[in-house]
Amino acid sequence: MLVDNPPEGFLRIDFDRGRSDPTFNSHIGNLYARRGEKGTRDEFVLGFRVRPHMCNPAGGLHGGMMMTVADLVGTMGAGALAGVRKFLPTVNMTFDFVAPARVDDWVEGRAELVRVTRSLIFSNIYLTVGDEKILRASAIAKIPSGDGPTFGKARLARDEAAAS
Amino acid sequence: MSSIPPGFRELTEATGFAAANGPWFEKIENGRTVRAFRPGPQHANPLGIVHGGMLAAFLDSAMGAAVRQALGRHAVTLRLSLDYLGPGRIGDWLQAEGEVVGHDEHVAQVRGRLYGPRHDVLTGLGAFALLSRQRVPTVRS
Numbered sequence A: 001m002l003v004d005n006p007p008e009g010f011l012r013i014d015f016d017r018g019r020s021d022p023t024f025n026s027h028i029g030n031l032y033a034r035r036g037e038k039g040t041r042d043e044f045v046l047g048f049r050v051r052p053h054m055c056n057p058a059g060g061l062h063g064g065m066m067m068t069v070a071d072l073v074g075t076m077g078a079g080a081l082a083g084v085r086k087f088l089p090t091v092n093m094t095f096d097f098v099a100p101a102r103v104d105d106w107v108e109g110r111a112e113l114v115r116v117t118r119s120l121i122f123s124n125i126y127l128t129v130g131d132e133k134i135l136r137a138s139a140i141a142k143i144p145s146g147d148g149p150t151f152g153k154a155r156l157a158r159d160e161a162a163a164s
Numbered sequence B: 001m002s003s004i005p006p007g008f009r010e011l012t013e014a015t016g017f018a019a020a021n022g023p024w025f026e027k028i029e030n031g032r033t034v035r036a037f038r039p040g041p042q043h044a045n046p047l048g049i050v051h052g053g054m055l056a057a058f059l060d061s062a063m064g065a066a067v068r069q070a071l072g073r074h075a076v077t078l079r080l081s082l083d084y085l086g087p088g089r090i091g092d093w094l095q096a097e098g099e100v101v102g103h104d105e106h107v108a109q110v111r112g113r114l115y116g117p118r119h120d121v122l123t124g125l126g127a128f129a130l131l132s133r134q135r136v137p138t139v140r141s
Helices: A063-082 A157-163 B016-020 B052-071
Strands: A011-014 A032-035 A044-049 A090-097 A106-116 A120-129 A132-142 B025-029 B032-037 B075-084 B094-103 B107-115 B120-130
Touching: A044 A063, A063 A090, A063 A106, A063 A120, A063 A132, A063 B016, A063 B052, A063 B075, A090 B052, B032 B052, B052 B075, B052 B094, B052 B107, B052 B120, B094 B120
Parallel strands: none
Antiparallel strands: A011 A032, A032 A044, A044 A106, A090 A132, A090 B075, A106 A120, A120 A132, B025 B032, B032 B094, B075 B120, B094 B107, B107 B120
């Protein structure tokens, strides 16, 4: 088992608590999250270490992996910034593939809220390696009416520790 | 449930992300490339339908394949805009295809569509950078 060696403060997201078959978010993993001070650009940061199973034939990080992580940042991340704890289905995403990433790079994803309405969250998303942007995305996520579908089983290891 | 419709071959040459999230299939029909896969539990999101990221990755691959088929050039994705139309169901046979709607020497514009047996799942529009005719992406293991 390779060690991802995440930077200080990142906790692995356990998407499949108590589930026998891993779902996509675990299958592609590992994915990590760090919560920072409210209102700062680091309020919600998703992170992962690039592994060979995330790569394309040219040996760079696969666009599908970038899009998957950006999708999570636009739903889970933007939802966290907006204070919405529901499962948010994605309505639209637009991606610009700005630069490649390589095996062993540590990639981070951050969302910026553009506007939150009663039923939609508009956000901008960047994936970065260090100071370099590798993906720019713009996302629209739907806020389901009522309670909507439950958020799922994802939790940070820290929440798990606090709950037990 | 697990049968493969006639004419499709498995993309056994897949590596990395495509291999880890396969198997993916392809057939050439009337000069068009159609890609397909049958999602399993490993492709699901917490709601039990196919993850949007997986759908995006798959449509992207089909649109890239359409560029190769139509123009004989390898291409990398510059930009992709996707609209999610309906859920992709686990166990359904999902197909994706692309159509080159315009291009010059450097960039191709491609329309893409991903659909299941009952309805459209995802529609997309992308710009793909065409690699030089001599240059085939180096494959690293």
